[in-house]
Amino acid sequence: MTSDVISTKYDRTFDMLDADGNGVLEERDFVGIAESIARATGVAGGSAKEAMLLREWRRSWATLLEHTDANGDGQISREEFHQAMARAYGDAALLEHNLRAGFEAEFAAIDADDDGVATVDQMAAFLVAWGLEPAQAQAASMRLDQDGDGRITLQEYLTGWSAFLLDEDAEAVGSTLLGSLN
Ligand SMILES: [Ca+2]
Ligand SMILES: [Ca+2]
Ligand SMILES: [Ca+2]
Secondary structure, eight states: OOOHHHHHHHHHHHHHHOTTOSSEEOHHHHHHHHHHHHHHTTOOTTOHHHHHHHHHHHHHHHHHHHHHOTTOSSSEEHHHHHHHHHHHTTOHHHHHHHHHHHHHHHHHHHSTTOSSEEEHHHHHHHHHHTTOOHHHHHHHHHHHOTTOSSEEEHHHHHHHHHHHHHOOOTTSTGGGTTSOOO
16 A cells, blocks of 8 residues: 555556656657657767667666556556556665666766766756756756755655655655645
8 A cells, every 4th residue: 555645655656657648658668768868968869878778768668568568568557657656666776776777877878977975957958858847847857866966866856766666754854845735
């Protein structure tokens, strides 16, 4: 049984993944997100970084489909997404195993100059490409910068997302990553 807070987070996540807004998740949503992230972060077409980003989003799609598509129609409905996330809920190791490579590829794209940190502005541009409003993206980026030094490390990025996915407290820093849940 998952709480309303967690359930709301699953809805937010589903909406962000349903890039074309047709109410089901399909591979083309994931490819579309990867392509718009690449454009927003200035990753060059045909570069190794673009290939990695597309590969990891396709791989994330395949993993999600494998664990989530209960009726085997090749699409993920909101209901299927909720059920699968609830099954995986609390299993931080499973989430980490399934999502880490995808988050690392994203981070590599955001970190355009490969210095190992993303600026708050680079992170905000990425989140806008992923569908957040600019003000929301800016606020989320500042929250991800947990030590407030103006730069977001891979560790801060991973910690922010795992708090978002796992924290039951609606007011917790990680929970408000995609905006207020209330
Ligand atoms: Ca869709
Ligand atoms: Ca399905
Ligand atoms: Ca920081």
